[in-house]
Amino acid sequence: xxxxxxxxxxxxxxxxxxxxxxxxxxxxxxxxxxxxxxxxxxxxxxxxxxxxxxxxxxxxxxxxxxxxxxxxxxxxxxxxxxxxxxxxxxxxxxxxxxxxxxxxxxxxxxxxxxxxxxxxxxxxxxxxxxxxxxxxxxxxxxxxxxxxxxxxxxxxxxxxxxxxxxxxxxxxxxxxxxxxxxxxxxxxxxxxxxxxxxxxxxxxxxxxxxxxxxxxxxxxxxxxxxxxxxxxxxxxxxxxxxxxxxxxxxxxxxxxxxxxxxxxxxxxxxxxxxxxxxxxxxxxxxxxxxxxxxxxxxxxxxxxxxxxxxxxxxxxxxxxxxxxxxxxxxxxxxxxxxxxxxxxxxxxxxxxxxxxxxxxxxxxxxxxxxxxxxxxxxxxxxxxxxxxxxxxxxxxxxxxxxxxxxxxxxxxxxxxxxxxxxxxxxxxxxxxxxxxxxxxxxxxxxxxxxxxxxxxxxxxxxxxxxxxxxxxxxxxxxxxxxxxxxxxxxxxxxxxxxxxxxxxxxxxxxxxxxxxxxxxxxxxxxxxxxxxxxxxxxxxxxxxxxxxxxxxxxxxxxxxxxxxxxxxxxxxxxxxxxxxxxxxxxxxxxxxxxxxxxxxxxxxxxxxxxxxxxxxxxxxxxxxxxxxxxxxxxxxxxxxxxxxxxxxxxxxxxxxxxxxxxxxxxxxxxxxxxxxxxxxxxxxxxxxxxxxxxxxxxxxxxxxxxxxxxxxxxxxxxxxxxxxxxxxxxxxxxxxxxxxxxxxxxxxxxxxxxxxxxxxxxxxxxxxxxxxxxxxxxxxxxxxxxxxxxxxxxxxxxxxxxxxxxxxxxxxxxxxxxxxxxxxxxxxxxxxxxxx
RNA sequence: GCGAAAGUGGCGGAAUUGGCAGACGCGCUGGACUUAGGAUCCAGUGGCCCAAAGCCGUGUGGGUUCGAGUCCCACCUUUCGCACCA
Numbered sequence: 001x002x003x004x005x006x007x008x009x010x011x012x013x014x015x016x017x018x019x020x021x022x023x024x025x026x027x028x029x030x031x032x033x034x035x036x037x038x039x040x041x042x043x044x045x046x047x048x049x050x051x052x053x054x055x056x057x058x059x060x061x062x063x064x065x066x067x068x069x070x071x072x073x074x075x076x077x078x079x080x081x082x083x084x085x086x087x088x089x090x091x092x093x094x095x096x097x098x099x100x101x102x103x104x105x106x107x108x109x110x111x112x113x114x115x116x117x118x119x120x121x122x123x124x125x126x127x128x129x130x131x132x133x134x135x136x137x138x139x140x141x142x143x144x145x146x147x148x149x150x151x152x153x154x155x156x157x158x159x160x161x162x163x164x165x166x167x168x169x170x171x172x173x174x175x176x177x178x179x180x181x182x183x184x185x186x187x188x189x190x191x192x193x194x195x196x197x198x199x200x201x202x203x204x205x206x207x208x209x210x211x212x213x214x215x216x217x218x219x220x221x222x223x224x225x226x227x228x229x230x231x232x233x234x235x236x237x238x239x240x241x242x243x244x245x246x247x248x249x250x251x252x253x254x255x256x257x258x259x260x261x262x263x264x265x266x267x268x269x270x271x272x273x274x275x276x277x278x279x280x281x282x283x284x285x286x287x288x289x290x291x292x293x294x295x296x297x298x299x300x301x302x303x304x305x306x307x308x309x310x311x312x313x314x315x316x317x318x319x320x321x322x323x324x325x326x327x328x329x330x331x332x333x334x335x336x337x338x339x340x341x342x343x344x345x346x347x348x349x350x351x352x353x354x355x356x357x358x359x360x361x362x363x364x365x366x367x368x369x370x371x372x373x374x375x376x377x378x379x380x381x382x383x384x385x386x387x388x389x390x391x392x393x394x395x396x397x398x399x400x401x402x403x404x405x406x407x408x409x410x411x412x413x414x415x416x417x418x419x420x421x422x423x424x425x426x427x428x429x430x431x432x433x434x435x436x437x438x439x440x441x442x443x444x445x446x447x448x449x450x451x452x453x454x455x456x457x458x459x460x461x462x463x464x465x466x467x468x469x470x471x472x473x474x475x476x477x478x479x480x481x482x483x484x485x486x487x488x489x490x491x492x493x494x495x496x497x498x499x500x501x502x503x504x505x506x507x508x509x510x511x512x513x514x515x516x517x518x519x520x521x522x523x524x525x526x527x528x529x530x531x532x533x534x535x536x537x538x539x540x541x542x543x544x545x546x547x548x549x550x551x552x553x554x555x556x557x558x559x560x561x562x563x564x565x566x567x568x569x570x571x572x573x574x575x576x577x578x579x580x581x582x583x584x585x586x587x588x589x590x591x592x593x594x595x596x597x598x599x600x601x602x603x604x605x606x607x608x609x610x611x612x613x614x615x616x617x618x619x620x621x622x623x624x625x626x627x628x629x630x631x632x633x634x635x636x637x638x639x640x641x642x643x644x645x646x647x648x649x650x651x652x653x654x655x656x657x658x659x660x661x662x663x664x665x666x667x668x669x670x671x672x673x674x675x676x677x678x679x680x681x682x683x684x685x686x687x688x689x690x691x692x693x694x695x696x697x698x699x700x701x702x703x704x705x706x707x708x709x710x711x712x713x714x715x716x717x718x719x720x721x722x723x724x725x726x727x728x729x730x731x732x733x734x735x736x737x738x739x740x741x742x743x744x745x746x747x748x749x750x751x752x753x754x755x756x757x758x759x760x761x762x763x764x765x766x767x768x769x770x771x772x773x774x775x776x777x778x779x780x781x782x783x784x785x786x787x788x789x790x791x792x793x794x795x796x797x798x799x800x801x802x803x804x805x806x807x808x809x810x811x812x813x814x815x816x817x818x819x820x821x822x823x824x825x826x827x828x829x830x831x832x833x834x835x836x
Numbered sequence: 837g838c839g840a841a842a843g844u845g846g847c848g849g850a851a852u853u854g855g856c857a858g859a860c861g862c863g864c865u866g867g868a869c870u871u872a873g874g875a876u877c878c879a880g881u882g883g884c885c886c887a888a889a890g891c892c893g894u895g896u897g898g899g900u901u902c903g904a905g906u907c908c909c910a911c912c913u914u915u916c917g918c919a920c921c922a
Contacts, residue, residue: 213917216840220918227922245922258922295920322920329921336922342837343920414921535917637861639848644915651848654861660876709850712860719860 003663005627009743013111021759022061022073022116026505026518030070034522035061036501036561038530038538039076039123042102043083046109047616048631048647049570049609055632056567056641056707057529058115062739063702066763072522074504075110075117077103079126080493082160085426088458095426096454099126109619114628114742121507125496130503131428132449133513134495137545138431139442146192146548147420149440153262153287153327154419156184161463162423163188183288188421189430189489193544197222197413199558200543209563211642214535221536223414228398230407232257232308232335234319237265241308241319244330244412247337247371248401249393252382253358254335257308257319258301258347261286262327269304269319279304279321286323299324299347310335311406312383322347330412338369345369358382359390418541420492423464425456427490435477435484444478450486464488497538498545501525501560513554520556528561535566565705568644570635574615575602582614606646617647629741630656636707636740658715659744661722662737666748669727683726688770690720691729696766698736711740727752732764 016022037057040050061073077099084095091098103124110117123130141147155164159179169181193200201222204215228248231240243257259266261283270279279302286294300323307316324343325334338348339357345368348355357368359377370377377390384400385393398409421430429450431443443450453472456465466472467488477484502514505522509515530538539561546560575583577600588595588602595602609616622631634655639645683691694717701710714737721729731752738745738758749758 213840217917220839223918223921225921243922247922299920324920324922326921334922341922343922346920412921532916634861637848643849646848648848648862651862657876658861708848709860712850715860 001667003660003744005629005659005744006624008747009112009114009623009628012743012746013114015746015757016114016116016759017111019757020120021757022118023120024070024072024118026072026522028070031068032522033064033069033071033527034525035064035071035073035527036504036525036529037075038528038534039078039497039500040106041078041081041083042099042106044102044105045618046106047609047611048619048622048635049572049616051113051619051631052570052635052641052645053529053531053567054110054115055113055635056565056705058113058742059632059636059707059739060527060529060702060705061116062742062759063763065759066735066738066761068762072121072504073117074121074123074507075119076121076123076500076504077125078493078497078500079103079124080131080427080490080496082424082426085424085458088426092458094454095458096126099124112619112623112628113632121504123500123503123507125428125493125500126426128449128451129508129510130500131452131496132510133499133503134428134491135431135443135448135450136445136513137495137499138491139445139448140552141191141548142432142442144548144552146195148190148192149187150190150417151185151187152190152419153183154186154188155181156186157181163419163421180293188419189432189487191418191420191495191544193418193541194413194415196544196547197224197415198411199547200415200540201413203543203547203559207559207564210561211564211566214532214539214564214566217535218540221415221540225412225414227410227412228401228407229331229410230311230335230401232311232317234265234269234306234308236306237268241265241333242331242407243333243335244410245335247340247373247394248397249379249382249385249388249390250337250340250358251310251312251335251397252379253337253339253356254310254313254317255315255338255354255356256317256336256348258322258325258334258336258344259304259319260325260327260332261321261323263321263325263332266304266321269306273305283321289323294323297323299343299350301347301351303351311404318353320347320351320353328416329414340369340371342369342371356381418492418494418544420495421489422492423488424490425452425458425465427493428452428496429466429472430487430489430491432487433475433477433484434487435480435482437482438477438479438484441477441479441484447478452490464490466490494537494541498541499549501528501542502549502555516554519554523555524557524559525561527563527565529565529567531569532566539564565642567641568639569608570638570645570647571606572609572615572617572647573604574607574613575604577602582612584614609647617649622652626652626656627659627743629659629744632742633659633711633740637711638708640708641705658718659741662718662733662741663744663748665718665722665725665730666734666751669725669730670751670753683729684724687720687724687726687729689772690717691732692766692768692770694736695732695764696768696771699763699766702739707740714740734758735761735764 035057037054057073061071064071079099084099087093087098088095107119125131125134138147155169156162157164157174157177157179159177160174163184163186164174164181173179174181201219201224204210204219207215225246227244227246229242229244230248230251231242233240241257241259245251266283270276273279282300282302286300289297301320304319304321306319308319309315310317324347325332336344336347336353337358338344338353338355340359345355347353355368357366358379358381359370359372360380361370361372362376362378372390375389375391379385379388379390379393382393385396388396401407402409429452431448431450433441433443435441453466453469456469458465473486473488475484475486476482499513502519502523505518506515542560546555547558549555550558573585575585575588575595575597577583577597583597583602587597589597595604607613607615619628619631630652634652637655638647638651694713697713698710701707701713714733717733717736721733731749734745734749735758742759746758749761754761
């Protein structure tokens with residue numbers, strides 16, 4: 001009987017679905033475990049690269065099930081977003097129809113991979129029953145002053161005609177379409193995440209089971225820096241200008257001041273400047289520059305003609321405007337210490353401004369500029385702090401600044417408030433109303449949800465189609481009943497995903513966002529799995545919203561995800577022509593080992609598997625030929641799961657052959673009459689040992705997410721078993737293999753006469769006593785030279801080792817009267833006895 | 837520029853606390869079975885060498901140690917993240 005995966009896999013998928021094996025009663029008791037894969041954007045077809053994420057999660061889920069845990073593994077859809085709207089514009093289908101169609105396709109795909117989710121808890125963020133609670137959340141934040149409307153310079157994508165969060169601007173470009181982002185002053189809705197900056201930063205220290213990399217990225221993004229605010233008096237203004245510095249110890253070297261062109265005092269400072277108009281023109285140019293253009297322009301500045309008084313040297317120092325000073329950070333003004341700051345140095349050189357060293361390096365190096373932030377720097381020519389090391393000088397000067405009332409020690413963050421307005425249709429309507437009389441009026445909670453109208457035209461021009469939907473826009477003011485207008489902006493979809501993990505516990509509750517008692521029992525999520533691309537955006541927002549709900553008294557925890565795992569991407573060779581366009585592999589011809597399309601030479605490149613690069617491997621064909629189990633085993637075996645992995649169509653057959661061998665062994669064991677010679681029950685001592693070693697290895701490797709070596713251990717076990725088949729050991733193999741290859745193992749389990757599901761049978765337990773080797777080889781080294789080897793029975797306590805070695809005729813002579821330096825005993829390995 | 841991670845066969849990758857480098861798999865070579873093989877099975881496969889013995893081998897150069905892929909110092913390369921954040 002041959003292994004034919006396509007004949008057995010659908011059967012088991014149906015069995016699992018009919019038995020509703022993954023459905024869980026959240027009110028029942030049991031040792032709970034909440035597993036979660038980041039819910040996907042329903043973009044359409046899944047390829048084998050996507051599969052890694054879900055296959056990995058399913059393997060872990062099945063393992064915990066077999067360990068007897070009450071494991072919840074839900075799935076939902078991050079269903080709002082731009083691609084649905086773009087598809088609507090391009091093809092004339094409604095975003096909702098397009099989205100729901102994709103969801104259906106993707107659900108089928110999950111089933112074909114043999115992935116078990118508790119579909120009774122499915123959610124889709126585009127449904128009113130879900131986004132109603134987005135709106136509710138918005139209103140709670142509004143009530144607490146955490147959602148506000150503000151005018152701010154925002155990132156504007158001219159291509160997508162919408163504003164973008166800072167997080168969505170990559171290298172000065174829109175992360176969706178790649179267009180150069182412009183700066184615009186617009187009135188928008190913000191969430192006040194900055195109020196939580198310190199807690200979000202401090203909380204990272206409690207996340208023991210998060211990748212260091214992600215924590216570091218978040219820490220850098222939050223950008224906490226310790227320093228001081230200091231006032232510099234400006235006679236021309238008759239008031240001080242405040243600067244922020246992380247290096248107050250260098251204040252004696254502050255030889256000029258630089259303001260952002262946007263700084264509010266600038267108009268007054270340049271009011272009587274002879275070249276005022278030129279400066280104003282320059283300011284306008286700088287303001288309209290994107291962040292990228294601003295940096296590419298190099299350092300530029302203008303002298304205001306005014307001066308400030310350095311409060312410590314009491315010198316008059318010139319006040320400049322500089323394009324490199326960011327209006328959003330600190331106070332938008334800085335004291336320039338060119339001797340000890342590279343940017344200030346560059347600016348000083350360019351405009352010939354004075355440079356004064358106020359730190360001496362203990363290394364003796366005097367090349368300026370240098371920034372000695374540690375004990376290698378000593379303050380010089382700095383009045384009361386002269387002679388102190390930099391850290392001590394900072395501490396002391398802040399004291400003096402505070403005593404003299406010049407300012408105070410402060411903490412500043414790079415993090416900015418979260419801009420949530422989008423001028424887009426396919427998102428959650430922001431539940432606010434503009435009334436001429438009453439001003440901003442929140443939609444009363446009992447009127448939620450503010451439903452997104454479905455009958456809108458999609459032209460792709462003139463901004464948000466919602467704004468042209470009169471029935472939606474025109475509304476009576478909830479306070480005075482006068483005609484008023486709805487907010488037509490929708491929310492950033494990151495709002496949807498910032499709390500969805502709470503909703504899975506009670507997904508159909510139409511009275512409240514979630515049940516606090518159940519949520520506090522089931523959360524935080526024990527194991528969260530998803531891509532590293534969400535290291536900042538999604539995870540930071542989720543941590544923020546969790547804290548706001550905690551502060552509302554609804555949650556008892558502040559961190560939503562206890563363990564986080566980021567799987568690496570799957571890569572494959574893609575082909576580019578001379579213009580940089582991707583070419584489908586089917587069109588590629590190879591000549592002299594080089595790729596061509598027709599006569600056009602192509603370049604081959606290993607890149608992330610994606611639709612746009614035309615290098616995707618669709619799972620359908622693969623599954624039709626080798627089965628889902630083969631894809632699963634190969635995907636997990638290919639590389640450590642956190643690493644990038646190159647897909648190889650050849651490599652797949654290795655997994656298929658392995659499963660084929662397991663299959664043949666099972667068939668042979670089940671055919672009693674034909675195989676009377678096979679010992680069907682008791683494994684040999686060698687196999688027993690190997691079995692217990694394998695149980696131990698696979699168990700600990702799954703716990704550590706080392707699936708590639710877990711599978712290699714199973715291959716070794718299977719190879720050992722092939723020489724001495726036995727039913728007991730084979731059944732252990734099936735159990736250990738089940739999380740990776742669920743269909744074939746269920747089939748073989750049934751073939752061996754079991755009528756329960758393998759999924760529900762208990763995970764095997766390793767007996768450490770049975771894992772030990774019978775004998776160990778001792779290598780004897782005398783004075784660094786290998787003198788011989790001797791074999792002793794295990795378990796060999798150290799005395800036994802010594803007796804055996806001393807009793808050995810050859811080796812005994814070498815070691816008589818010498819001192820034993822070290823004995824090393826490792827079960828299953830070579831043992832060294834080191835003698836001097 | 838700053839920060840982090842990583843460099844091991846033709847390839848993906850193994851290797852608790854320093855203890856037989858290259859597990860497992862792909863590919864390749866030879867063989868078996870076949871009308872056939874892009875199926876299956878068996879054997880071999882780091883390099884030098886006809887082979888054995890032997891020698892050399894974990895990015896480069898030093899060091900510690902009886903012993904280094906692993907620890908320390910310097911350097912090179914690659915990848916990722918941030919990027920005028922005062």
